[in-house]
Amino acid sequence: MAHTALTFQALQIAVLTVSDTRDESTDTSGEYLVNALQAAGHTLADKVIVKDDIYQMRAVVSNWVANDNIQVILVTGGTGFTERDSTPEALTPLFDKTVEGFGELFRQLSYNEISASTIQSRAIAGLANGTVIFCMPGSTGACKTAWQQIIESQLDASHKPCNFVPHLSCSETACDTRG
Structure with missing residues (x-):
């Protein structure tokens, strides 16, 4: 069920x-x-660490996507080019829709921080069953860039002109509206 709220929703x-x-x-x-x-006012639903294994990643994320009480999944790691990096291969098949702009914008912003090395980032995002999934590199700096410059505002229902909140599955118990 989509929401059209213009106030913050946890x-x-x-x-x-x-x-x-x-x-x-x-x-x-x-x-x-x-x-x-948590500092932004959201709630941690779960946190897991898995080996860079396509099937372990898919199993965890599929379970979360099927859970009506989880609206967002943040994935860090496995987006590079080493032999073991397989996050895009693991999770892209789960997407109902791909958010092409996330990877594009992430690499544009990263260019200012790490120059041309940003081309080795395979940051991706997508929507699956009313859940938005953001996959970013494993470095803390990359996570800060993604969160502070892209994700945080896109998870705030009051952010204009648009954000992802209306596209997420929010049950009465899953999303807390506060103004």
Whole structure:
């Protein structure tokens, strides 16, 4: 069910860290995203770390997409070009619609920070079953760029001229409207 609210709505957001080496004590990117989404007024629905494995990623994200109480999924890691980087291959098949502008804008903004190396980012986003999924690189700096310059405003129902909130599945218990 879409909402047309023009006031902030606290969304339920899940965070997935994709890494073969990180754990809860070393996951600075996942930790940043959790702190940022909570500081913005949203609620952490779940947080998981999985190995860079297509099927493990798909299983976790598919479960979240099927959960009516999760509206947003933030994925960090697995978007580069190493042999193990497979986030786009794992998650793109789940998308009902692709948000091409996210990757394009992320790379444009990253260019100012890391120059031409930004071409090695395969940041992607899409909508699946009323859930928006943002996939960004595993570095904390990349997560800050994506959150602060793109994602945060797009998850705020009061952001004009448009945002993703009207496209998300928000049940009465899943999205808290406050003005």
